Amino acid sequence: DLVNEKLKTQQMNNELEKLTHELEKIGLNKERLLHDEQSTDDSKYKLLESRLESTLKKSLEIKEEKIAALEARLEESTNLNRQLRQELKIVS
Numbered sequence: 001d002l003v004n005e006k007l008k009t010q011q012m013n014n015e016l017e018k019l020t021h022e023l024e025k026i027g028l029n030k031e032r033l034l035h036d037e038q039s040t041d042d043s044k045y046k047l048l049e050s051r052l053e054s055t056l057k058k059s060l061e062i063k064e065e066k067i068a069a070l071e072a073r074l075e076e077s078t079n080l081n082r083q084l085r086q087e088l089k090i091v092s
Contacts, residue, residue: 023033
């Protein structure tokens with residue numbers, strides 16, 4: 001079993017070397033591809049971070065608008081309450 005595993009490992013290493021050599025022939029280099037992939041991952045994270053930030057800002061704006069609307073309604077209710085109390089005093 002160990003001999004079979006050793007042979008498989010050697011075959012895989014040979015295949016990897018062949019593929020690396022073929023990539024280099026066509027002008028691609030393994031390290032550069034890995035670096036490009038890492039750069040792509042970084043840009044994905046930055047994009048996600050940007051989207052998250054944007055979503056949080058929108059959420060905050062919506063909440064602030066709701067707070068402003070509720071404060072306006074509270075002000076209206078307070079004024080109406082004051083007016084009704086004055087009318088009630090006049091009627092009493």
